[in-house]
Amino acid sequence: MTAETTTTTGSAVRRSPSILLGWVRRIGGVIVSLALTFLGLTAITFFIGRVMPLDPVLAIVGDRAPQDVYDAVYKQLGLDQPLPIQYLRFLADILQGEFGNSIQTSRPVLEDLARHFPATLELATLATLLGVALGVPMGVLAATHQGRPVDHIVRVTGLIGYSMPVFWLGMVALLVFYARLSWVPGPGRLDVFYEGIVEPWSGLLLLDAALAGEWDVFWSAFWHLVLPVCILGAYALAYIARMTRSFMLDQLRQEYVLAARAKGLSERVVIWRHVFGNVLVQLFTIIALTYASLLEGSVLTETVFSWPGIGQYITHALFKSDMNAVIGGTIVVGTCFVGVNMLSDLLYRLVDPRTRS
């Protein structure tokens, strides 16, 4: 009897190791890909940081430091070693979970990231949800009403949201909704009176305040989120609506739509089940990209709204040649990109049977 014998039991036996092998390969591939991504990220960030005409020693000692003070810190940072040695030491530290201390905060970088990233996560997640909740229906509506007033309104809205400088939009929004109308509070994550009341657990203020039962803090955090979420959400909305419209129009020209209509299916079924179902994979891609870019931290929005997010953290670190913080932040951002992309890959499998093979 050969291995090719086709009995029911035999084929089940043969398939199991191949499924297992497939999963091992897949997981192995993901791990190798992740390792290479992070190696590349750390190497690029590290070497760019070292060749930039910025001096991390002066960021610590200040520009008036006498030379002996400067030299002591230079040595302490290991900058007297050759670059490859510095990089290897740095990698060894990272592998042990040691990102070092930040120059700008005098605290471990990991602690800083645990404080700044949730601020961005909260903002980016809500902004993306807003963008998806409004942008997708708007895009579908525009596509199904192509050339009609509703289509023009969506396109102009998209154009405005996409082309308006976020910084300017933020300032105008503050002027109107905060200064003139007093509908929302000013910049910051919380009213100053509520600072320190809720012990951070997740760093997400809404969640932490709700878990602590501090509803005054919750509402303060909520209202502080409204304006920056709307500004970032408008950007997300514009992009998502524009792309949804484009994907939908592309599908609406396909013959299967004609066939579905000819079969007498209702327009709702044609649009939402058949056409929309077919653009989902593309939509996931752009939603994932939008979310990842917002998670990277919108520096300008964070600056206008004094939002202590990861974008501001990395930017400040860069200006202070605080390379530990820059690399730590970059790894977080890189992880977000990889994570969100993996998530969108998983979603493809759920919505598109062709990707499951």
Next chain:
Amino acid sequence: MTFSFRKQAAALATAMALALPAAAPVSAATPDNMLVMGMRIDDIITLDPAEVFELSAGEISANVYDRIMMFEPENLTKLVGGVVESWTVSEDGKTITFKMRDGLTFHSGNPVRAEDAVYSLRRVVKLNKTPAFIVTQFGWTPDNVDDLVRVTGDGEFTITITEDFSPGLVLNALSAGIASVVDEKLVESHAVDGDMGYGWLKNHSAGSGAFSIQSWKANESVTLVANPNYRHGKPAMDRVIIRHLPEPAAQRLLLEQGDIDIARTLTPDQIAGLAGKEGIVVDDYTKATLIYMAANTTNEALSKPKVWEALRWLVDYDGMANSFLKGQFVVHQTFWPSGLWASIDDRPYKLDIAKGKELLAEAGYPDGFEVTIDSLNTSPYMEIAQSLQQTLGQAGIKTEIIPQDGSALWPKYRARRHGLILARWSPDYVDPHSNADSFAHNPDNRLEAKLTGVLAWRNAWKDDEINALTVAARTEIDLEKRAQLYAELQRKHQTNSPFVIMFQQNEQVARRANVQGFVSGSNFDLVFYRNVTKQ
């Protein structure tokens, strides 16, 4: 009666839209017992007084720590004892004995002792961070400081200097941030591997000042709480919150809405926009920060004294001060700022293109030359650089402006790789030697000497006569004679150095009208919150 789904949805959306503004919080004034200030605080990298050298951290430190000597907000021109009640100077002027005030306590409740003052000074010298030079210039080293700074009796300590310095200068230097007295017992309880609490004190406090530090969130906020046992009585403000608001327009909005009480870093146009606004007052404070241009004398053309003189006539001082600098800077042309002891207000220079051209011709450059202007890339430096480019250009000097962030500019300056440079300077402590030592005194001009903290060295300029005058002024015991020496030194430096001192800062602070008692003195660390009240 039935509603369609669309109508229901529309009704719900309308209700939500109407409810939204109604439920939103309307801005209210800050509480009566809390001072909220908006300013830039992203320069803070440490709160350890042995290391603090940045503007915001220096200001906070002044409110958290009592120093050995102090300028108090009640009289910013009079040097008085901080933690010390009195002092005596030996005949040779090299030993000063201090007597501690009775009954002072740290925030921790520990008593403030002579041992704490001695520990604090020794700690500065042994840690040897950037500002340590303020006291190590007296001859103190990690090896000898235990002998030269010591407790000599009950509530009494003595310092001895081994270099030649006027006792007046030494006392002035002991009013700097490095003379902040830290709580030895508390700090040592947090020491790790003999670091004298360095790791801990970077973001904690151990002082006896009007406030203690509750929290420092980098690039976000600093929260101070009042010290109920402060020697001048508990401050009226239970809490002071300093919010990092980098955007001046946002600062102004928050001030107008009453979400902050004081806005510290507004631009001239923001200040102008606040003029006449009900409930807002703008105060002016003369600060000691100077803006100057310096010429790197390793550049052939910039090594000529006639060229330096020409540069001084090619600056549109009044044009700038009356336009984009209006209200925020005034013309000042010597290295020691106006309003401080021993300052002079001589203003011999104004824009005179013809005179500048004539001097350039005498220097051998009738057609000018080409040079770079290295400048900070922020306002007002860029505007000043552009004005200089224009006026220097009229005399034939072709300039290329190189705007850059401080993190790129300072390494270049310290390595003598600039051409002309546009920069700022504020004294490290309130004594003219602080600026003279940097602007005028360069004992060793060799590149390998690496006196990188000294402005004269950075510009590769050394003048033996001016060096000697600087030393004479710093050692003179008689106050009147010392002031005369500094006046002479400033005049010589003003007319015979590669420095063109141009402007002195005027800080414009906008506050809510009900907030009283905020004091901002000449130096960056002479800002006090303890007298602030709300009416």
